[in-house]
Amino acid sequence: MLFRSFQRLVPITNICSADLKSIKTVSEHFLPGEDTNDCVSICVHYKSRFNSSLKRDDVLSEVSSMFLNSGHKVDLKNPDMVIVVEIMRGLCFMNILNDFFRFKRYNLHQIANTKDKVEDTTIDNTKDNVEGDSAEGGLS
DSSP states (O other): OOOSSOSBOOOOOEEEESSHHHHHHHHGGGSOOTTOOOOOEEEEEEEEESOOSSOHHHHHHHHHHHHHHTTOEEOSSSOSEEEEEEEETTEEEEEEESSTTTTGGGBHHHHHHHHHHHHHHHHHHHHHHHHHHHHHHHHO
16 A cells, blocks of 8 residues: 555644743643643654754753643653654644554554465465365364
């Protein structure tokens, strides 16, 4: 399957201007409620295009420090939630996703290839079972 129009399809829930103050204001909405005492692990996924005014380290430290100050932790390998921060020119697109790495960072090519590999394995296992059953049936 070939996608020529786009490669990734990332859901976005919040849009703001690309400055640290706006990003901090929007990311406060992503903090889990105070009624939950669970410690949540997060990862901040940052991507910038056509913008040289914001520095990657500044945005990452700003967003992650809010979660760390709330008693949560950062886990880059297996987080509970991923905060997606996409900067494009003067706009910042943000969302919080639970299965970001399970869905291959929403890369459609990788998702399609993984699905094809799973189907090929399933078909091969089915053939082995059918051949094994017919061979056993012929012996009796």
